[in-house]
Every structure is written in C-alpha cells, then in structure tokens.
Amino acid sequence: MAAEKMPWRTARIGAIAPVTPRVKSFRFEGLEGRHRAGQHVEVRLTAPDGYSAQRSYSIASAPGDAAGLELMIEGLEEGEVSSYFAGIAEVGDEVELRGPIGGSFVWSPEDEGPVLLIGGGSGVVPLLSMLRARFSARSETPMLLIYSVRNAAEAIAREELQIRARDEPGFDLTLLTTREGATAGRRVDRVMIETALDHVGKPRHVFVCGSNGFVGSVSDLLVDASVKPSIIRTERFGG
Missing domain, CATH: 3.40.50.80 (Nucleotide-binding domain of ferredoxin-NADP reductase (FNR) module)
Structure with missing residues (x-):
C-alpha cells in the first residue's frame, strides 16, 4: 500500500528517554500491528490554526516489541517536527502517525x-x-x-x-x-x-x-x- 493511501492513526507518547545530548527515545502506545525491521513511519503535527508539518522517522524497536513502537528523534534547530519532540512533547501527548512504510530496506x-x-x-x-x-x-x-x-x-x-x-x-x-x-x-x-x-x-x-x-x-x-x-x-x- 502506498504511503499516501495509508490512514493516519493517533498514537499516545508512553515514554520519553534521553539517548544522546541531541537525541531522545519516544515510545508510542495505541499502534497495533507489526512492522519489519528497517521500515519507517511518517509523523504529522497539526497546529490549532490547521497548519501541519510532517516528517519521516525510522523505527528503532524490533517488530513486536511489547514496550511499544520506538522512534529516536534528533532535535534540529530548524526542524518543525523535531523541535516539538526536542523541547515540548510530554508523556501522554497524542500525535498522528502513518505507516509502517518501506518494503526494500528491510531485514527479517x-x-x-x-x-x-x-x-x-x-x-x-x-x-x-x-x-x-x-x-x-x-x-x-x-x-x-x-x-x-x-x-x-x-x-x-x-x-x-x-x-x-x-x-x-x-x-x-x-x-x-x-x-x-x-x-x-x-x-x-x-x-x-x-x-x-x-x-x-x-x-x-x-x-x-x-x-x-x-x-x-x-x-x-x-x-x-x-x-x-x-x-x-x-x-x-x-x-
């Protein structure tokens, strides 16, 4: 299924942890199904005025990880999406995700x-x-x-x-x-x-x-x- 035909799903941030001085780990709840190692998801943020921004992030977790799907996101000064995750996102926040995406860069x-x-x-x-x-x-x-x-x-x-x-x-x-x-x-x-x-x-x-x-x-x-x-x-x- 092409990415643009995949539905956007709401996922809740279940955990946040530092990985490096610039990278944080985010675990998401509310996402059913399995991915393949190497795939990515698209993340979309929408402001109250309707403006939205989206970015693709590779999945770090193994397929079927009981702790939830994990993204490791680097904070970039000019990144509309990454800056939210770097300094604003909190456990319990809900964001929209679409995927998993990708069929060639995968290994099982x-x-x-x-x-x-x-x-x-x-x-x-x-x-x-x-x-x-x-x-x-x-x-x-x-x-x-x-x-x-x-x-x-x-x-x-x-x-x-x-x-x-x-x-x-x-x-x-x-x-x-x-x-x-x-x-x-x-x-x-x-x-x-x-x-x-x-x-x-x-x-x-x-x-x-x-x-x-x-x-x-x-x-x-x-x-x-x-x-x-x-x-x-x-x-x-x-x-």
Missing part, C-alpha cells in the same frame, strides 16, 4: 545472511531495529555493523551496541569516531570496507543508511570492492 531473521550494516550518525536507527530483530529471534546470523559518528557522546545506543557485540554470537561492531580518539579524521574507506568483508564473509545483504554524501561514498566503495549492486540497500536523509 528468515532472510539469513551474512549481513553487513553501515550507518552514519542517526542513520544507525533502522540498523538497530535489525539487530534487535535478530536478537528477538535468537538468530546467530552473521552481522557486522560499521557505525560512523563524530564522537562517542553522539553515538546512538552506543552502550547497547557494545554489549551486543560482546555477548551476542555472530555480531561484531566497528565504531568509527571521526572527530576524536585514534580514528579522528578518518572516514569509512576502502581498507575498512575490505576488512569488514574479509571478516563477515561474502554478504547476502548490505544495508547503508545516512546522509546523501555518506551513502553515496560508501555505496561506491562497496561496488569497488566487488559487492554486487543488487544486494546493496540504501536509505538517505539530509543534504
């Missing part, structure tokens, strides 16, 4: 692997949903996540990802901090891609999510490393 445990995940900044959110889906299914499908972020404080779900890499068989994490530490000044490059491919093996699925520039650069590197374009799935945001 039955899809198996190996799987290579590459995320930049908040682009890790739909990849986090895939990792959580893997855990919920008690899957040991080989997965490797390369996560590029400016600094450790801005890394979404950093502690969770590190614990998963430590405790979950078959999952490995490469955390690249581009503005601090030993990797300052480095970007996802050919060596990193080739090392990841050597480690995870010939991937069955590759998912890349981040800004336009990040996704374009990483996709080129993957193709240069002889990864078939047909298995590379991308999601882009921003400029």
